[in-house]
Amino acid sequence: MTPELDVYPGAFPHRPPPDLDSAGPLVEHDWQAFTAVEQMTNHWARPGWTEGYRAYYWMLTFPDAADLLSRAKVCQDELAHLGMDPVPEDGLHVTMTRIGSTTLVSNGQVRFLADLAQELPCTTFQIAAHPLAGSRGAVRFSLAPWSPLVCLHAALSEIGQRVGVPGGKPTAAFRPHLGVQYSNRERPAAPVIESVARLRGLEPVSLEISSVELVELRRTTGALPTYRWRVVRSVPLRPRSDLPTPSGQQQG
Numbered sequence: 345m346t347p348e349l350d351v352y353p354g355a356f357p358h359r360p361p362p363d364l365d366s367a368g369p370l371v372e373h374d375w376q377a378f379t380a381v382e383q384m385t386n387h388w389a390r391p392g393w394t395e396g397y398r399a400y401y402w403m404l405t406f407p408d409a410a411d412l413l414s415r416a417k418v419c420q421d422e423l424a425h426l427g428m429d430p431v432p433e434d435g436l437h438v439t440m441t442r443i444g445s446t447t448l449v450s451n452g453q454v455r456f457l458a459d460l461a462q463e464l465p466c467t468t469f470q471i472a473a474h475p476l477a478g479s480r481g482a483v484r485f486s487l488a489p490w491s492p493l494v495c496l497h498a499a500l501s502e503i504g505q506r507v508g509v510p511g512g513k514p515t516a517a518f519r520p521h522l523g524v525q526y527s528n529r530e531r532p533a534a535p536v537i538e539s540v541a542r543l544r545g546l547e548p549v550s551l552e553i554s555s556v557e558l559v560e561l562r563r564t565t566g567a568l569p570t571y572r573w574r575v576v577r578s579v580p581l582r583p584r585s586d587l588p589t590p591s592g593q594q595q596g
Contacts, residue, residue, distance in 0.1 A: 403440055
């Protein structure tokens with residue numbers, strides 16, 4: 345059973361979509377939330393991310409997803425006039441959940457967590473990355489369906505609790521997304537929304553999720569701030585022979 349999502353002030357959108365599996369309603373829900381934004385914020389102005397800060401996270405990464413990399417580049421090129429910070433092709437990711445700062449999580453806990461993840465009941469699944477929506481601090485692909493992502497988040501959170509790591513937001517607050525570029529200053533949202541709207545007719549890209557990565561994450565500064573990570577353990581999901589293709593997407 346898919347865990348239930350809930351209204352959560354710290355999440356975007358605050359209110360979860362009514363349907364976690366149908367691409368159309370999910371994409372529209374994301375878009376309606378984005379069009380209600382009046383002011384974009386500076387994504388990088390986040391408390392806690394001081395110089396040298398590092399933290400462990402569970403993430404999905406896409407080093408070999410050629411169709412996704414190509415589609416992201418098209419979107420970034422079309423939005424270059426906005427002056428935002430594009431996510432490099434080797435930086436595209438879906439954040440699943442935070443594990444904790446490297447100062448608060450021991451090496452032993454990391455190993456134990458990774459070993460427990462090897463026994464997760466989650467199977468491989470497919471999602472689609474739909475162009476394009478955003479949040480207060482980023483432009484991003486909408487993802488569909490959400491159910492397998494929510495179930496994976498819940499399973500990762502549960503083993504985190506068993507190991508006793510600080511963890512991140514509860515599964516009830518999870519809002520899956522895949523960032524394309526980050527807002528690097530406060531700005532009116534209307535010009536961004538107008539530009540993003542022109543890209544919403546692009547076809548979705550199919551992604552097969554066959555593993556989840558435990559990473560040590562850091563941020564770089566300079567001309568182009570971005571996230572970088574070191575993969576501590578790549579955990580394969582259980583194979584599934586009857587993997588369906590979610591409706592409303594193309595094969596990658």
